[in-house]
Amino acid sequence: MATLTIIDTFGFLFRNFYALPPLKSKKGIPTGMITGFMNFIVSLGRDFPTDYVVFTLDSKEKETFRKEIYKDYKANRPEAPEDLKTQLPIAIDLIKEMGFKMLESPGFESDDLIASLATVASENGIKVKIVSHDKDMYQLIDDDKIVIFDPIKKIEINEEECFKKFGVHPKDFRDFQALVGDSSDNIPGVRGIGVKTAAKLINQYHTLENIYAHIDEIKGAVKKRLLEGRENAFLSRKLVTLKTDLFDSINLEEFKYPEINPVLKVADKLIDLDIKSIVDRVKKDGLFIKTKEPESKNIEFDAVLLDNEKELFETIDKIGDKIVAFDTETDSIENPNIVGFSFCFEEKRAYYVPINHNYLGVEKQIPQDAALKAIEKILQKKVIGHNLKFDFKMLRKYGINTPIPFADTMILAWITDPDSAVGLDSVAKRYLNHENIKFREIVGKNQNFSNIDLITAAKYAAEDAFITLKLYEKLKEKIWDEVKWDLENIEWPFINLLIDMENEGIKVDIEYLEKLEIKISQKLQNLTQEIYNLAGNEFNIKSPKQLGYILFEVLKLPAKRKTKTGYSTDEKVLNSLKNAHPIIEKLLEYRKLDKLFSTYIIPLKERAKKDKNHKIYTNFLQTGTATGRLSSKNPNLQNIPTSTEINIRNAFIAEKLFVSLDYSQIELRLLAHFSQDPELVKAFLENSDIHQKTADIIGTTRSIAKSINFGLIYGMGPKKLSETINISMKEAKEFIKRYFDSFPTVKNFLEKTKAEARERGYVETLFKRRRFFDFAAANARNIAAFEREAVNTIFQGSAADIIKKAMIDIKNYNPKVKMILQIHDELIFEIENEKEAKEYKKIMENVVKLNVPLKVGISFGKRWGELK
Known part of the structure; x- marks a missing residue:
C-alpha cells in the first residue's frame, strides 16, 4: 500500500522549538528548531519511508470560520518567542527549496486541510500518516488506514493506541472533545467534566444527542454540569469538528517524494547556518534515499490442520534432529487453558493441532491426553518459541516438565534491539517484512480463541510457529555476529527459573491490609475535611482542573506553569509552594495516602482474596528493560513502597522465614572495577564507607556525597543534583568539579565510554552483552540522552547480568530453592534455616x-517489611 505523509507544519515546528536546546549559529541566528526539523527530514527519507509528502499551513487570514462561530476561539494563545519567529520563515523557505509541496486555503486551518487530504487519500487506497501533536487529529484515525505518526517515539498511533490514551474510540472523539474542551484552543467544553468522566459517558452514549436524550439516567453533579454546559458542549463540537470535504480529488504526483536527496538541495544554506553535521551525514550515506518501505510480501506456506492422532505422532517422528518452533493457543492471557498448539520444522509447512475448541458444530479434535503426550514428545526436541515463558508456564498446569529451550526468538529480538517492541507481529514486520494475521481480525468481541473455527485457527496458529522458525534463522546470524552473550547458560535456563518464581508467589496477610484500609480511610476523610476548610470550598481534590482553580484562582497562590488543560498541580509544583499556604502540606499528605490506598492496599487485598492460599503472583519480564534488569507487572512487586509509617511490605508474610540477600553498592563497585580509579579501588578493598570517604575527599556531607556517587553513574548534571539535594546550581557545579578533580580516572572512563559509544554505536556490559544506539540519526538532545543511557547500561546492565547469573548458579546449587522475588540488586528467598541462606550469599559474592x-x-524476617 502506498503511503502519504501529511505534516502539520506550524504545529510540528513549534513542537521542535520547545523540544530542542536553544542552538545558535556563529552569526547568532537561532537554529535549534531548524536542526530538529532537518533531522526529521533525513529520517523521513531513511527511517520512515513514504511515497508522498505534503506540508499543510494555517490560513494567513486571521478570520477563519471557527472565529465566526466563536470569537474567543484561540484567544488565549500567547505571543510566539522571538527565536521562534526568527526561525519560522527560514524553515518555510527550506521546505520550498527542498521541493516539498505546501498547501494552504483561505479561511481554513492546517487541521482542516489534513482532514480533507486524509479522507480523499484513504478512500483511494492510500495509507495516511499524519505528523501532528494536535488532539483534533485523533478523530481522523481509521484502523490502520489513517494513523498519527510520532517521529520521536517512532510509533504509529492507531485506534488501539487512541483508546489506550484517552479511553474512547476515534469515531467518538469529537463528542469526547466537546465535553472536555481544549484550553490550548480556548474551547470551553463542559465545566467540571474531566477526561475520565467524559470517556465513561461517551462509551455509554457515544454522542452528545444521546447523552442529553438520556440525561435523567445520569445522577448527581455530573447531570447538573451537563445541563449547565449543554450550549457549550454543542458549540465545542462545532469547533473541534474538522472539515473533510475541501477536496473532491487530489493529484498525488504533486506530493511525490523528491527523487534527488532534498537535504543536498539546501546544503549551502545549512552550512551557512552551521548545521553542517546533517549535510556530512547525508553525503556520507550517499544520494539515494529509499522512498518506500518494501511492500509486505507475506511469506507463503501451507497451514496443515492435524486432527488425526496417528498422523500427529507420525509427523512429530519426522522432526528428528531438526529445530522445531512451538506455540500454544489458549482461552485467555491470565490463568489460561490450552485450546490447541502449533509447530513447524519444515521450509514451507506448519501444523496446528486443535484440542479444546468449543462452538456449535465443532469438528473432530485431538483428545487432550493424547495432545499433551504429543507436546511432551515435541519438547524433547530442539524446541524454540516466541515468549516460551507463557507457553511453558501454562503447560506446567497440565503436569508437563518444561525443558531448557533451544532458543526463544522474543529474547533474541530483545538482545539484538532492546529499545524496540518484541511482540511477534512487530518483530516479524521488522526483520521479515511479513504482516502476521492480527488476533483481533479473527477473534471478535466477547470471544476467545476456543470460539474460532478450526480452519481459521489453523491459519493463524500455524503462522506463529512458521514465522518463529523464520525469525530464528534470521536473528541467530545477527546474534552470533553482534552480541556476545551467554544465552545457553543464562537466558535460556532463566525462563524456567522465572516460571518457578512466579508460581511460588508470596503470601499476604489480608487482615493486616484490612486494618490498614480502615486506618488510611479515616486519615483521608480527616484530611479531606481539613482541605475543604482551608480552601473555603468543597471540590474534587483528585481533579487537577478543580484543584488548580482553588489554588490559583481562589487562594491566589503564585502559579508555576500552565499545561494545555489548565494549571499544573503536579508534585513538583506543590512542593515548590510548601511555604505559601497550609493547604499544600495537607494536599501532599492526601496524595501520598490516596496513592497507597488505591494503588497498593485495595488491589493487593482483592488479588490475595481470589487465591485459596491468599498468595499474590507477579509476572516477571525478562525483556522488560533496555539495560537488562528484570521488571515486574500484574502486580509490580518491585515497586512496593518501603515506608515504615504505613508499612505495606509487612502485609507479605513467610510461611517459614524470609531472607534478603542484597548486593551492596554493586554499581559503585563496578565503577571502581571499570575505571580502576586508585582511590575507589582502595576504599572497597579496605571495606571503607565509600560515601563518607567521598565526603571527606571533596569536603561535604555523607548524604551529598552519596547523591553524587550514584548520580554520576546515571549521568546526573548540576541541574538535577541541585534539585535532588536542594542546593544552588553554582554549588552543584562546584561539587561535581571537586569530585572529578579528586577522581580523575572516573571522569576519563566516563568520557571514554561516551566517545566509544558514539564511535562504535554500542556499549558492552561486563559479560559482553551489547546495547546499540543510533547516534547517526540523533539530534543534539538525543545524543545527550544516548550518552547518559550508554553510561547507565555499563553499570546497571552489568549489575543486571551479575544478579541473573547468581540466580542461575543458586538454582543449579539447589533446584528446590524457593526464590520469591528479585528487586534489582536484591533477592528474597523463603528458607528452612539460616545456614541455607549463607550458602546463597557465598554464591552471590563469587x-x-x-x-x-x-x-x-x-x-531475616517473618514479614517482608522486617528485612533490612
Missing part, C-alpha cells in the same frame, strides 16, 4: 571476579 570484592548484605 559469581564473578572483579578487582574489588562483591559484598552481599543479609537479613
Whole structure:
C-alpha cells in the first residue's frame, strides 16, 4: 500500500522549538528548531519511508470560520518567542527549496486541510500518516488506514493506541472533545467534566444527542454540569469538528517524494547556518534515499490442520534432529487453558493441532491426553518459541516438565534491539517484512480463541510457529555476529527459573491490609475535611482542573506553569509552594495516602482474596528493560513502597522465614572495577564507607556525597543534583568539579565510554552483552540522552547480568530453592534455616571476579517489611 505523509507544519515546528536546546549559529541566528526539523527530514527519507509528502499551513487570514462561530476561539494563545519567529520563515523557505509541496486555503486551518487530504487519500487506497501533536487529529484515525505518526517515539498511533490514551474510540472523539474542551484552543467544553468522566459517558452514549436524550439516567453533579454546559458542549463540537470535504480529488504526483536527496538541495544554506553535521551525514550515506518501505510480501506456506492422532505422532517422528518452533493457543492471557498448539520444522509447512475448541458444530479434535503426550514428545526436541515463558508456564498446569529451550526468538529480538517492541507481529514486520494475521481480525468481541473455527485457527496458529522458525534463522546470524552473550547458560535456563518464581508467589496477610484500609480511610476523610476548610470550598481534590482553580484562582497562590488543560498541580509544583499556604502540606499528605490506598492496599487485598492460599503472583519480564534488569507487572512487586509509617511490605508474610540477600553498592563497585580509579579501588578493598570517604575527599556531607556517587553513574548534571539535594546550581557545579578533580580516572572512563559509544554505536556490559544506539540519526538532545543511557547500561546492565547469573548458579546449587522475588540488586528467598541462606550469599559474592570484592548484605524476617 502506498503511503502519504501529511505534516502539520506550524504545529510540528513549534513542537521542535520547545523540544530542542536553544542552538545558535556563529552569526547568532537561532537554529535549534531548524536542526530538529532537518533531522526529521533525513529520517523521513531513511527511517520512515513514504511515497508522498505534503506540508499543510494555517490560513494567513486571521478570520477563519471557527472565529465566526466563536470569537474567543484561540484567544488565549500567547505571543510566539522571538527565536521562534526568527526561525519560522527560514524553515518555510527550506521546505520550498527542498521541493516539498505546501498547501494552504483561505479561511481554513492546517487541521482542516489534513482532514480533507486524509479522507480523499484513504478512500483511494492510500495509507495516511499524519505528523501532528494536535488532539483534533485523533478523530481522523481509521484502523490502520489513517494513523498519527510520532517521529520521536517512532510509533504509529492507531485506534488501539487512541483508546489506550484517552479511553474512547476515534469515531467518538469529537463528542469526547466537546465535553472536555481544549484550553490550548480556548474551547470551553463542559465545566467540571474531566477526561475520565467524559470517556465513561461517551462509551455509554457515544454522542452528545444521546447523552442529553438520556440525561435523567445520569445522577448527581455530573447531570447538573451537563445541563449547565449543554450550549457549550454543542458549540465545542462545532469547533473541534474538522472539515473533510475541501477536496473532491487530489493529484498525488504533486506530493511525490523528491527523487534527488532534498537535504543536498539546501546544503549551502545549512552550512551557512552551521548545521553542517546533517549535510556530512547525508553525503556520507550517499544520494539515494529509499522512498518506500518494501511492500509486505507475506511469506507463503501451507497451514496443515492435524486432527488425526496417528498422523500427529507420525509427523512429530519426522522432526528428528531438526529445530522445531512451538506455540500454544489458549482461552485467555491470565490463568489460561490450552485450546490447541502449533509447530513447524519444515521450509514451507506448519501444523496446528486443535484440542479444546468449543462452538456449535465443532469438528473432530485431538483428545487432550493424547495432545499433551504429543507436546511432551515435541519438547524433547530442539524446541524454540516466541515468549516460551507463557507457553511453558501454562503447560506446567497440565503436569508437563518444561525443558531448557533451544532458543526463544522474543529474547533474541530483545538482545539484538532492546529499545524496540518484541511482540511477534512487530518483530516479524521488522526483520521479515511479513504482516502476521492480527488476533483481533479473527477473534471478535466477547470471544476467545476456543470460539474460532478450526480452519481459521489453523491459519493463524500455524503462522506463529512458521514465522518463529523464520525469525530464528534470521536473528541467530545477527546474534552470533553482534552480541556476545551467554544465552545457553543464562537466558535460556532463566525462563524456567522465572516460571518457578512466579508460581511460588508470596503470601499476604489480608487482615493486616484490612486494618490498614480502615486506618488510611479515616486519615483521608480527616484530611479531606481539613482541605475543604482551608480552601473555603468543597471540590474534587483528585481533579487537577478543580484543584488548580482553588489554588490559583481562589487562594491566589503564585502559579508555576500552565499545561494545555489548565494549571499544573503536579508534585513538583506543590512542593515548590510548601511555604505559601497550609493547604499544600495537607494536599501532599492526601496524595501520598490516596496513592497507597488505591494503588497498593485495595488491589493487593482483592488479588490475595481470589487465591485459596491468599498468595499474590507477579509476572516477571525478562525483556522488560533496555539495560537488562528484570521488571515486574500484574502486580509490580518491585515497586512496593518501603515506608515504615504505613508499612505495606509487612502485609507479605513467610510461611517459614524470609531472607534478603542484597548486593551492596554493586554499581559503585563496578565503577571502581571499570575505571580502576586508585582511590575507589582502595576504599572497597579496605571495606571503607565509600560515601563518607567521598565526603571527606571533596569536603561535604555523607548524604551529598552519596547523591553524587550514584548520580554520576546515571549521568546526573548540576541541574538535577541541585534539585535532588536542594542546593544552588553554582554549588552543584562546584561539587561535581571537586569530585572529578579528586577522581580523575572516573571522569576519563566516563568520557571514554561516551566517545566509544558514539564511535562504535554500542556499549558492552561486563559479560559482553551489547546495547546499540543510533547516534547517526540523533539530534543534539538525543545524543545527550544516548550518552547518559550508554553510561547507565555499563553499570546497571552489568549489575543486571551479575544478579541473573547468581540466580542461575543458586538454582543449579539447589533446584528446590524457593526464590520469591528479585528487586534489582536484591533477592528474597523463603528458607528452612539460616545456614541455607549463607550458602546463597557465598554464591552471590563469587559469581564473578572483579578487582574489588562483591559484598552481599543479609537479613531475616517473618514479614517482608522486617528485612533490612
